[in-house]
Amino acid sequence: EDKVVQSPLSLVVHEGDTVTLNCSYEVTNFRSLLWYKQEKKAPTFLFMLTSSGIEKKSGRLSSILDKKELSSILNITATQTGDSAIYLCAKAGSGNTGKLIFGQGTTLQVKP
Amino acid sequence: DGGITQSPKYLFRKEGQNVTLSCEQNLNHDAMYWYRQDPGQGLRLIYYSQIVNDFQKGDIAEGYSVSREKKESFPLTVTSAQKNPTAFYLCASSYGIGFDTQYFGPGTRLTVL
Numbered sequence: 001e002d003k004v005v006q007s008p009l010s011l012v013v014h015e016g017d018t019v020t021l022n023c024s025y026e027v028t029n030f031r032s033l034l035w036y037k038q039e040k041k042a043p044t045f046l047f048m049l050t051s052s053g054i055e056k057k058s059g060r061l062s063s064i065l066d067k068k069e070l071s072s073i074l075n076i077t078a079t080q081t082g083d084s085a086i087y088l089c090a091k092a093g094s095g096n097t098g099k100l101i102f103g104q105g106t107t108l109q110v111k112p
Numbered sequence: 113d114g115g116i117t118q119s120p121k122y123l124f125r126k127e128g129q130n131v132t133l134s135c136e137q138n139l140n141h142d143a144m145y146w147y148r149q150d151p152g153q154g155l156r157l158i159y160y161s162q163i164v165n166d167f168q169k170g171d172i173a174e175g176y177s178v179s180r181e182k183k184e185s186f187p188l189t190v191t192s193a194q195k196n197p198t199a200f201y202l203c204a205s206s207y208g209i210g211f212d213t214q215y216f217g218p219g220t221r222l223t224v225l
């Protein structure tokens with residue numbers, strides 16, 4: 001079964017802390033790995049990582065794809081209360097179906 | 113403004129009723145998707161459509177139906193055959209084949225009374 005597994009499932013930190021969220025996937029038909037942030041309703045796109053683009057950075061957020069370990073991490077430095085959200089990881093498979101397979105999500109709470 | 117809209121925001125259904133959730137996009141995307149989100153389970157794919165007048169079942173299609181008569185619209189019907197329909201439903205779209213990034217609507221929360 002094609003699966004994406006995220007860890008931890010939930011995390012509570014204080015403002016200013018650095019957090020690392022993990023995502024592991026199966027190699028079958030891998031094409032890209034995507035990260036989304038979901039605050040209340042619509043997940044918003046953060047990063048897409050592929051075999052040819054294994055590291056992305058935007059402000060305090062960065063993500064790396066480890067092809068050997070079949071995993072990805074999302075780092076958030078100097079966390080703020082506005083970073084509180086569910087972070088979703090999804091894998092896109094080859095075969096042009098367009099389907100994404102999502103992990104369970106990591107719920108991050110940043111306390112003042 | 114381009115984007116994806118879903119309506120209604122909240123929906124209450126009595127057992128035995130069919131209900132239809134609306135999803136519209138003006139992004140000129142070819143592909144559209146329906147997901148269900150339950151606590152602790154992430155997003156699960158219900159149905160998807162890569163072009164007009166064509167759609168495929170996702171991982172949990174039982175008890176649901178869709179249509180894709182127009183490029184910008186992809187309504188989802190939750191039928192009485194769906195045994196546990198209370199959930200948060202998200203619609204998404206993408207440019208189509210070869211484009212992995214999907215963009216999401218604000219969702220509809222369905223509650224069965």
